Amino acid sequence: xxxxxxxxxxxxxxxxxxxxxxxxxxxxxxxxxxxxxxxxxxxxxxxxxxxxxxxxxxxxxxxxxxxxxxxxxxxxxxxxxxxxxxxxxxxxxxxxxxxxxxxxxxxxxxxxxxxxxxxxxxxxxxxxxxxxxxxxxxxxxxxxxxxxxxxxxxxxxxxxxxxxxxxxxxxxxxxxxxxxxxxxxxxxxxxxxxxxxxxxxxxxxxxxxxxxxxxxxxxxxxxxxxxxxxxxxxxxxxxxxxxxxxxxxxxxxxxxxxxxxxxxxxxxxxxxxxxxxxxxxxxxxxxxxxxxxxxxxxxxxxxxxxxxxxxxxxxxxxxxxxxxxxxxxxxxxxxxxxxxxxxxxxxxxxxxxxxxxxxxxxxxxx
Amino acid sequence: xxxxxxxxxxxxxxxxxxxxxxxxxxxxxxxxxxxxxxxxxxxxxxxxxxxxxxxxxxxxxxxxxxxxxxxxxxxxxxxxxxxxxxxxxxxxxxxxxxxxxxxxxxxxxxxxxxxxxxxxxxxxxxxxxxxxxxxxxxxxxxxxxxxxxxxxxxxxxxxxxxxxxxxxxxxxxxxxxxxxxxxxxxxxxxxxxxxxxxxxxxxxxxxxxxxxxxxxxx
Numbered sequence: 001x002x003x004x005x006x007x008x009x010x011x012x013x014x015x016x017x018x019x020x021x022x023x024x025x026x027x028x029x030x031x032x033x034x035x036x037x038x039x040x041x042x043x044x045x046x047x048x049x050x051x052x053x054x055x056x057x058x059x060x061x062x063x064x065x066x067x068x069x070x071x072x073x074x075x076x077x078x079x080x081x082x083x084x085x086x087x088x089x090x091x092x093x094x095x096x097x098x099x100x101x102x103x104x105x106x107x108x109x110x111x112x113x114x115x116x117x118x119x120x121x122x123x124x125x126x127x128x129x130x131x132x133x134x135x136x137x138x139x140x141x142x143x144x145x146x147x148x149x150x151x152x153x154x155x156x157x158x159x160x161x162x163x164x165x166x167x168x169x170x171x172x173x174x175x176x177x178x179x180x181x182x183x184x185x186x187x188x189x190x191x192x193x194x195x196x197x198x199x200x201x202x203x204x205x206x207x208x209x210x211x212x213x214x215x216x217x218x219x220x221x222x223x224x225x226x227x228x229x230x231x232x233x234x235x236x237x238x239x240x241x242x243x244x245x246x247x248x249x250x251x252x253x254x255x256x257x258x259x260x261x262x263x264x265x266x267x268x269x270x271x272x273x274x275x276x277x278x279x280x281x282x283x284x285x286x287x288x289x290x291x292x293x294x295x296x297x298x299x300x301x302x303x304x305x306x307x308x309x310x311x312x313x314x315x316x317x318x319x320x321x322x323x324x325x326x327x328x329x330x331x332x333x334x335x336x337x338x339x340x341x342x343x344x345x346x347x348x349x350x351x352x353x354x355x356x357x358x359x360x361x362x363x364x365x366x
Numbered sequence: 367x368x369x370x371x372x373x374x375x376x377x378x379x380x381x382x383x384x385x386x387x388x389x390x391x392x393x394x395x396x397x398x399x400x401x402x403x404x405x406x407x408x409x410x411x412x413x414x415x416x417x418x419x420x421x422x423x424x425x426x427x428x429x430x431x432x433x434x435x436x437x438x439x440x441x442x443x444x445x446x447x448x449x450x451x452x453x454x455x456x457x458x459x460x461x462x463x464x465x466x467x468x469x470x471x472x473x474x475x476x477x478x479x480x481x482x483x484x485x486x487x488x489x490x491x492x493x494x495x496x497x498x499x500x501x502x503x504x505x506x507x508x509x510x511x512x513x514x515x516x517x518x519x520x521x522x523x524x525x526x527x528x529x530x531x532x533x534x535x536x537x538x539x540x541x542x543x544x545x546x547x548x549x550x551x552x553x554x555x556x557x558x559x560x561x562x563x564x565x566x567x568x569x570x571x572x573x574x575x576x577x578x579x580x581x582x583x584x
Contacts, residue, residue: 004564005570007570031560042574043574046574046578047541048543049577051541052515052544053519053522053523053542054517054538054541054542056457057458057523058414059414060449062418062419063452063453064415065416066420066423067423067445067449069420070424075427076427076444076445092438112490255414297406318550364559
């Protein structure tokens with residue numbers, strides 16, 4: 001109530017409704033009381049603002065009315081532009097956007113060009129290096145898949161000094177292995193290492209350079225005779241297109257490969273071998289070629305350095321021929337008995353590999 | 367060849383001189399006419415006369431529209447700007463110490479140009495190089511003044527929007543329409559003028575609170 005009373009008094013003072021006596025009393029109050037004085041000033045300002053608001057509001061109202069009248073006359077219609085003017089207008093309106101867009105486009109095209117130049121250069125360089133490699137290789141059409149001069153640290157005893165590396169696999173649990181003749185041809189001391197990292201000293205039993213195969217025997221007391229091997233060796237020829245997998249040691253670690261029989265004869269019409277399509281690298285030599293039933297159908301021997309993925313493998317029946325010859329020469333080896341049954345049939349590929357890998361050996365020597 | 371004293375030459379001279387004089391006279395008459403017209407228009411404007419407003423619209427709007435359209439604006443922008451310029455002109459015409467030192471046309475154009483320039487700057491969309499085809503006068507002071515008034519106007523509008531009914535109508539009736547309390551009491555259904563007055567003051571206190579709260583923030 002006090003506020004209202006005060007406000008009323010202030011308004012009466014401002015509007016001049018007060019009698020002369022009242023004005024004197026009120027002005028006296030203003031002088032004494034700063035709050036009242038402040039209120040008078042504030043209210044004056046506020047009333048002025050309210051008044052101005054009202055005036056402008058009514059003026060704006062008139063403006064709208066006039067505008068509504070004029071609107072019907074078409075005064076506010078946008079002028080019709082001729083097509084030429086429209087283009088000019090459009091250009092004027094958007095020239096900045098266009099400039100930005102154009103510069104972004106320019107920048108991106110330059111960037112793309114730069115990237116393309118960089119990468120094209122790289123690619124052609126790679127290609128060039130490849131060509132040099134090929135040129136070196138063309139001296140021998142069929143390069144032996146032998147990894148020469150491998151220097152590798154060996155933790156296990158007997159810690160042989162290793163110069164060459166190939167692959168071999170067991171054909172008899174008593175320690176007989178098959179590998180390529182060229183793998184061991186330059187080795188004086190031969191060792192084999194299984195996937196568990198065990199080293200065994202090995203001796204050559206028989207070598208046939210014609211079919212490029214060799215039979216090795218592990219002569220190491222550490223070697224434990226394996227009663228049965230999970231795979232068998234196929235006597236018959238494989239059909240064209242037969243799928244197979246390979247295991248070998250192009251690296252220090254066993255490496256899996258997959259392919260198919262692409263020809264029934266090998267290099268230069270050699271009927272003792274197949275042509276395969278598979279990836280093979282130096283170190284794969286002597287590795288088994290196993291079909292999906294778990295039968296060994298061949299032994300990887302070489303690859304064509306000119307053609308991609310063209311690999312040659314000795315046919316598995318050569319192993320039997322070799323054994324026959326060996327048994328004839330020396331009856332000590334009469335007891336060699338190749339595995340007849342495969343128990344890899346119908347297994348998943350990963351299971352087949354798991355069961356097989358411990359019988360595939362790295363053949364190393366110096 | 368024209369020889370001295372040739373009557374034909376004198377005749378020519380006479381006509382040329384007469385023509386020149388007439389032209390001067392016409393320009394003079396038109397100038398006087400314009401000034402007189404402007405003054406009567408401003409007088410009408412100060413009184414919120416719709417005919418004057420309409421005349422000013424007719425005489426000046428198309429020029430402003432062309433200007434705005436040529437400077438990256440639309441028809442709606444032009445209407446907005448012109449309205450604002452009209453308010454500025456109205457404020458000026460109402461001022462007691464008012465004198466327009468130039469034609470309405472120049473003044474309106476200057477105001478619009480300045481306002482449009484400001485708006486473009488706020489949008490910061492385009493460079494502030496605005497082509498000017500007409501004469502301009504300095505209107506920075508007016509624009510500044512107008513902005514202050516406009517700001518107060520917006521705050522007051524906002525505060526009035528917030529207090530709600532019947533406060534808004536009550537205050538509107540008393541302070542804007544200047545009706546007396548007895549009239550208002552009858553219109554709003556108060557038993558007597560004193561009740562209406564008490565209610566009005568309550569509303570006023572609320573409005574003041576709202577207004578000054580915003581005013582201090584702004």
